[in-house]
Amino acid sequence: MRPSKREAVLDTAEHLFYNEGFHATGIDRLASEAGVVRMTLYNHFGSKDALIEAVLERRYARFLDDLRDAVAHCGPEGGIAALAERHCSWLRERSTHGCIVIKAIGEFESHNPAIAALGRQLKRRLLALIGEAVEHDTGMHDTDMSEQILMILEGANALVPVFGSDHAIRHVHALIAHIPPAKTWWTLEHTCG
């Protein structure tokens, strides 16, 4: 009982919401699989939707911390590759059903704007983190490059439930390696005269 009931609920909720879906997971099953009575759940979180927000925030914060950690412990100019590699590790080990945030936005865009907004905020944090890795490697802000890396990672994410992790991951590094770097002031001068 030392690990608080609150944590047990969050663990079970994350597992069920992620693997079975948000709408498809009922409060009764959630509580019983967490070894908790329904009232405990409502005492802690107030509503199913609030629990969903807590799960999203917790899981994605862990994910982002893990990516940040990978970028922090890498050689010079290896930030992007390290981030991509850690992302692929998640796809292999912990994200085998796709991205929980994308799924949440999909299920709640027309039902609970707060959940959808939280999802968008979490993705904005991922984009910002990618931007930091890009700046770590190239020494400059490159919004286009960050957005393109995000698009490739989201593509891999989406393909995991379709063709499996191995297939989805196969081309990530090659694709990222071929993103053209930002034009600098002198190449612009060369091009535009």
Add this chain to the structure above:
Amino acid sequence: MRPSKREAVLDTAEHLFYNEGFHATGIDRLASEAGVVRMTLYNHFGSKDALIEAVLERRYARFLDDLRDAVAHCGPEGGIAALAERHCSWLRERSTHGCIVIKAIGEFESHNPAIAALGRQLKRRLLALIGEAVEHDTGMHDTDMSEQILMILEGANALVPVFGSDHAIRHVHALIAHIPPAKTWWTLEHTCG
């Protein structure tokens, strides 16, 4: 009444399933918004899950036909670009909530294997179509290139509900243009020999 009730049900089901979610859309609302009584729905489709399969098949067949049409009416070496452009048109006009197949797989992977399997089959058909466009442009099979194009398109797909169509589409063409072509026999000889 010329447009059969069956079509009305399919239209309404596609709209509701896509915009509000599969589990979140009930039979009652579905029937009433289609201007049909519940029994008509069951007479035509037998069950909600069968209706879902019919909706997926119909919508995605239209999508694939549209892409195929774009590839068919393009100049030489413009097949990939034409396919990508048509895909982006869907993202702008008809796919503003993401890909219905990805959503279906996400909601039914652990509830109805038949629906998930159908989703995977539809995505395989998309990959095959991309392969045809690649062969149209380059004159050879290039599985890697096809898979990479698919990954980019899925990335754009996933980002539409997050940051909007314009943001999601912005980098598609540039990203695809920078995919390295397959190594031919003589470059392989140069590299390995």
Add this chain to the structure above:
DNA sequence: GAATGATTATACCGACCGTTACACTTTGGG
């Protein structure tokens, strides 16, 4: 040992879920 806050047990609410049965009415084609 009393008090306090967390957890449990149980019962309940109205609403909706997907599905079926059956009898009735409408419609179009031969």
Add this chain to the structure above:
DNA sequence: CCCAAAGTGTAACGGTCGGTATAATCATTC
């Protein structure tokens, strides 16, 4: 004009949904 097919209206089935109320029990700490 008649008949079969398609669609309608109504009622019901057991089950689950998210959420609430209330009172009993437990562990901890002062």
